[in-house]
Amino acid sequence: MQNMWDLLQNPLKILLIQEVGPSRGSASYLNIYFISKVFLSLFLFLLISISIASVFPLDTESEHWFTICWWKHLTGWDCPGCGLSRAVICFFRGDFSRSWNYHPFGIPISILGTVGFLIRLNFGKQVWGKILENHYVGFFSCIGIIGIFVWYCFKHFF
Numbered sequence: 194m195q196n197m198w199d200l201l202q203n204p205l206k207i208l209l210i211q212e213v214g215p216s217r218g219s220a221s222y223l224n225i226y227f228i229s230k231v232f233l234s235l236f237l238f239l240l241i242s243i244s245i246a247s248v249f250p251l252d253t254e255s256e257h258w259f260t261i262c263w264w265k266h267l268t269g270w271d272c273p274g275c276g277l278s279r280a281v282i283c284f285f286r287g288d289f290s291r292s293w294n295y296h297p298f299g300i301p302i303s304i305l306g307t308v309g310f311l312i313r314l315n316f317g318k319q320v321w322g323k324i325l326e327n328h329y330v331g332f333f334s335c336i337g338i339i340g341i342f343v344w345y346c347f348k349h350f351f
Contacts, residue, residue, distance in 0.1 A: 231315050238310055239285075246285035273345040277302065298341055 264272035280299020283292035292299045313321045324330060 227315075231311060234314050235307075235311055238307060242285045242307075243287075246282045249282050251279055251282060270349065273341050281306075297344060298337070301337075 260266075262272050262275065264270070265275065274296075276296035277299055280292045280295040280297075281303050283289070283295060284300055284303040289300065292303075309321075312324065
């Protein structure tokens with residue numbers, strides 16, 4: 194069974210490493226074009242995310258705030274994911290302590306979402322598909338979901 198690095202190794206070699214020539218053997222160096230493309234896409238993603246996050250209001254106590262959460266409508270309690278959107282918005286605003294207060298999983302979800310977007314944009318659909326098919330991704334996704342429910346139980350019952 195191949196691990197995630199083995200699946201990424203060939204596309205990374207194609208994108209990051211160039212062969213110099215047969216006379217000198219296989220010398221490699223980083224492709225400046227690809228690195229600049231990754232940083233440019235990161236910059237644009239963060240610029241757009243921060244711009245959108247600055248527009249959204251977070252005044253949850255106002256009369257204009259609404260929720261579409263079926264869990265909250267049925268039970269009156271916050272759901273396990275309650276506050277995640279506000280936490281992500283605060284993360285992209287740069288207010289990390291408030292993001293943590295809304296939902297502690299907002300920071301890792303924001304970082305993973307940014308990294309996932311950059312991988313999908315810069316490496317393409319095939320590499321993204323191989324990453325999602327990997328068993329480790331499924332395992333750590335399950336661990337994350339279990340962590341959200343454990344945090345929810347501690348928040349409401351302890």
